[in-house]
Amino acid sequence: MTAASESFREIVSLVQPGARVLDIGCGEGALLEMLTEQKGVDGRGLEISPLGVQACLSRGLAVVQGDADRDLADFPSQAFDYAILSSTLQQVREPKTVLAELLRIAGRAIVSLPNFGHWRVRLSLLTRGRMPVTASLAEPWWSTDNIHLCTLKDFVLLCDELDIRIEQAAALADGRPARRIDPASALENWRAEQAIYLLSRNS
């Protein structure tokens, strides 16, 4: 199993059957298709690349070409049960706004992130003194789409600030299945390559 498919498998497990789902940055629609087939969701997608949208349409998915930073405002409030942002939050210009938008559009948000606090990242920075290039952060600094990287600890603090509740968290590392974790665990902030969060509004 690859990291992406383990991540998708965990995301699928978090979604209730028959839910209304918006997948933001849905790419070629692999996750939306899994959700449709395995959970019978009523799914929609938002994807920036026209070729990605085209691939989604060929799969019979309803996907709108657009940009998470600009076009989430076009979706009505609480139109979905889940808004999914898979490995995309670190690529948007305004992660705070996007995170708040997810929970305006949907009752729950599912967010997955690469962890900049992973031990390989820390070690690489410490020993080589250069921006880390790892399996989950594969591009050099000058060509990466990841412009807003954070650690698990950073993310928990941001959720606190935005009054967002982390209902569940899971960690992925070394291609193994996802493990439930305590989001505040300092140890997991070393161990997790990627984290997946189920979020809702506190109030």
Add this chain to the structure above:
Amino acid sequence: MSRDVGLQQLVGVDGGLIRFGPDQPLALDSGGQLKSLEIAYRTYGKLNAERSNAVLICHALTGDQHVASVNPLSGKPGWWTQVVGPGRPLDPERFFIICSNVVGGCMGTTGPSSIDPETQRAYGLSFPMITIADMVRAQVMLVDALGIETLFAVVGGSMGGMQAMQWAADYPERIYSTICIAAAARHSAQNIAFHEVGRQAIMADPNWQGGEYGPSEVRPEKGLAVARMAAHITYLSEPALQRKFGRELQGDGLSWGFDADFQVESYLRHQGTSFVDRFDANSYLYITRAVDYFDLAASRGGGVLANAFTGARHVRFCVLSFTSDWLYPTVESRSIVRALNAAGARASFVEIETDKGHDAFFLDEPVMHATLTGFLDAAALARGIK
């Protein structure tokens, strides 16, 4: 209902003319009705046993029913052979494809140049004002007459896209999917302004005679040609014009006069003069007005476009726009998509990168064709069309 004898045979050989008598009048938004209506249409392919594979194509402002077969007036191939034909996104081997000339038109469907049965003269300006919704109501009569309950898809670009959206607003239960290309849910001030220039050019032509010119008499060809020239500029993009013509001259040097020195002038003049051979000036007035009056949010949503689509939640929508289209720019398509999302409809949207402007939807645009194929194939699969 009276109709041409042997309609069934006519369908087999690609359409014909269908007549609706006074027992089936077409009620119009303007308050009146057409007591005598003829609809000229073409069909391609065969309706399957389940009657589930019918696709209605809605043509644009100056289009006609000859989508994929030779236009008898111009002798040219159909206007959408890029999309309709063997191996194309809409393949007649698979779909039963219908296209009818809009009411108000001049290619066989009743319009201002038709004979008013009450006076035995051409209607001229006594023809009632028509709207996009009226055009759609006439299409519904045709689709009923062809024995089709539900259309697999309603497809249109530009004014055809407006009709496709009107179908979704007024007859959502009768459509499975909708494709709306390079269109808008309302005509903008700039678009109305360009139409007004065209209409004024026609009405300023002394041969227009208050719309009372007859078929055999002198027609307002100069005015109609100018209307077409002005409109044609809006169908192209600035880069496309530059790429095609630049400042290239027709002859060896400047004429130091007002001949068509530049190739772009010659091209536009040709567009104008060839247009008058196939189009009626009064039809141009009526149809441009119908487009000006189009405002789906106002007419069907009480000012909120999403309300127009509340009955269409089950319909699969595919909305397409072109980056260089300044007549119906992407922002217009996005507002349609926003409304569809707000209504909870199954909306898909792609903006296609091209420098060819509004007219890109007629042209060889591989990304558009691939997108249409993907959308239609997936929908056909879901609908059980082989």
